[in-house]
Amino acid sequence: MRQSWTLAAAAAASLLALGACAPEAPAPASAAAPPAASATDVVARGKYLANIMDCAGCHRPGALTGQARPDTPLSGSQEGFEIPGFGVVYPPNLTPHETGLGAWTEEQIITAVTKGERPDGRILAPIMPSHAYANLTPDDARALAAYLKSLPPVEHKVPGPTTPEQAKTPYLTMKVPAA
Numbered sequence: 001m002r003q004s005w006t007l008a009a010a011a012a013a014s015l016l017a018l019g020a021c022a023p024e025a026p027a028p029a030s031a032a033a034p035p036a037a038s039a040t041d042v043v044a045r046g047k048y049l050a051n052i053m054d055c056a057g058c059h060r061p062g063a064l065t066g067q068a069r070p071d072t073p074l075s076g077s078q079e080g081f082e083i084p085g086f087g088v089v090y091p092p093n094l095t096p097h098e099t100g101l102g103a104w105t106e107e108q109i110i111t112a113v114t115k116g117e118r119p120d121g122r123i124l125a126p127i128m129p130s131h132a133y134a135n136l137t138p139d140d141a142r143a144l145a146a147y148l149k150s151l152p153p154v155e156h157k158v159p160g161p162t163t164p165e166q167a168k169t170p171y172l173t174m175k176v177p178a179a
């Protein structure tokens with residue numbers, strides 16, 4: 001009995017050795033846990049997400065008039081959107097300046113992005129695509145918030161929500177042709 005165990009063990013060992021030598025053998029899976037993402041990796045992931053989710057398509061100065069300014073990405077737009085029944089809203093400054101998200105925690109940013117709710121409880125106009133961003137994984141939402149917090153702060157206050165009559169800067173509006 002003892003003999004056959006030894007033989008079996010030897011056979012298994014030589015099979016393993018063969019496997020290890022075979023050129024097409026898959027790389028052995030590492031038993032070690034993957035290293036935790038560093039803060040730089042998280043910010044890089046957030047930057048990648050902000051790019052493909054096109055935050056700058058609305059939140060970059062000049063973006064809505066086809067004259068996007070390259071120097072101050074995500075510092076907000078002086079041009080807004082008129083949302084029927086809601087008023088005129090402007091994509092705010094997302095940099096960590098006090099005229100932007102400087103006083104917001106990462107948690108508050110995540111709630112605004114994924115649930116469309118500001119820290120003061122106001123629900124954002126649906127032109128801010130929170131309904132789509134609600135599907136972010138918790139890790140990606142955190143990465144996005146960390147990236148916004150890492151931006152150089154830019155002083156730029158955009159107009160607050162207003163009415164078409166009181167709007168002082170341009171806004172995009174939708175005309176529904178008469179039937």
Ligand code: HEC
Nearest residue numbers: 053054055057058089090091092112118124125127128129
């Ligand atoms: C289609 C245009 C559009 C896109 C794309 C967009 N936003 Fe917005 N966002 C807005 C508008 C407009 C508002 C302001 C709405 C309001 O005041 O009701 C807003 C509001 C916000 C707010 C609340 C800020 C505040 O001061 O109230 C945050 C945070 C935000 N957006 C983050 C993002 C991020 C991050 C992305 C990309 C992942 C993004 N947005 C993409 C249009 C957009």
